[in-house]
Amino acid sequence: MFRNQYDTDVTTWSPAGRLFQVEYAMEAVKQGAAAVGLRSASHVVLATVNKAASDLSSYQKKVFKIDDHIGVAIAGLTADGRVLSRYLRNECINHAFVYESPLPVSRLVVRLADKAQRISGLTLMILQEQVCTQRSWKRPYGVGLLVAGLDETGAHLYYNCPSGNYFEYQAFAIGSRSQAAKTFLERRFESFNNYSRDELIKDAIFAIKETLQGEKLTSAICTLAVVGKDEAFHLIDQKIIQELIDSMEIKEDAPADQAPVTDEDGSTGAAPMDI
Structure with missing residues (x-):
């Protein structure tokens, strides 16, 4: 049985129990530019x-x-990301108007996950029955979102998948070459909870640098945003980002300027590398 018999629309299940259109949407996220999130x-x-x-x-x-108190970073189809961002803004505005309080991050993430499955433009009475996996004229959103926010329960970082699933993370990376950033984050995530704001920003820059795989990191190709206690969500100025990148590069180059200490037999005394 060929895959193309089962991937013509989102309503057709393969014999293996897979929805290929949903998997294609998730693949679109992997092809997008990398995005990284860290929380303390x-x-x-x-x-x-x-x-x-x-x-x-x-x-x-x-x-x-x-x-x-909430912002998102996207990887995948930017147009879909704009649509979902506008939807999230409307949800926050409506909640603040009705309840006169900020919308909790976890509740917004659940609504976003439902939106990933809903068919828009239908009446409220049948919304729950009209989902993307049941109607062939709709496609999944080809974008993944890292949702960062702060509410009464603390700081939160969620990942919303095109399939409608959502997960909370201490740190996560999505998009092209994100595995390199994940490897870097996995080595350090246990200490993130005690990190200061500046330490989080520096590790975020390091994680983004890992996804470039040798390409020079500059403020022109990097965007940073932060939200925290007594600090509304905002983008960090490009000049500040470049200063941070420059200071980190100086620290990395400093040991290379020092001549290695040699032993009497001429060896450097360094420990052997694991290969």
Whole structure:
């Protein structure tokens, strides 16, 4: 049995129990520019790679402010990300108007997960029955979102998948070459909870740098945003980002300027490398 018999629309299950259109949407996230999120007990930092399609064009915006206490970073189809960001803003505005309080992050994430499955434009009475996996004229959103926010329960970082699933993380990376950033984060995530704001930002820059695989990191291709206690969600100025990158590069180059200490037999005394 060939795959193309079962991937023509989102309503057809393969014999293995798979929905290929949903998997294709998840693959679109993997092809997008990388996005990284880290959280501590009091702050959440988002970082993205901004790459223009051409030297003659500007890059697509990858970080969106939803409310003073919530923001998102996306990887995948930017157009879908804008649609979902606008939906999230409306949800926050409506909740604040009715209840006169900020919308909790966890509740917003659940609504976003439901939105990933709903068919828009239908009456409220049948919304729960009309989902993307039941109607062939709709497709899944081809974008993954890292949702960073702060509410009464503390700082939160969620990942919303095109399949409608959502997960809370201490740190996570999505998009192209994100595995390198995940490996870096996995080695350090246990200490993130006690990190300060500046320490989170520095590790976010390091994680983004890992996804570039040798390409030089500059503020022109990197966007950073932060939200925390007594600090509304906002983008960090490009000049500050470049200063941080420069200071980190100086620290990395410092040991290389020192001549290695040699033993009497001429060896450097360094421990053997594990290969």
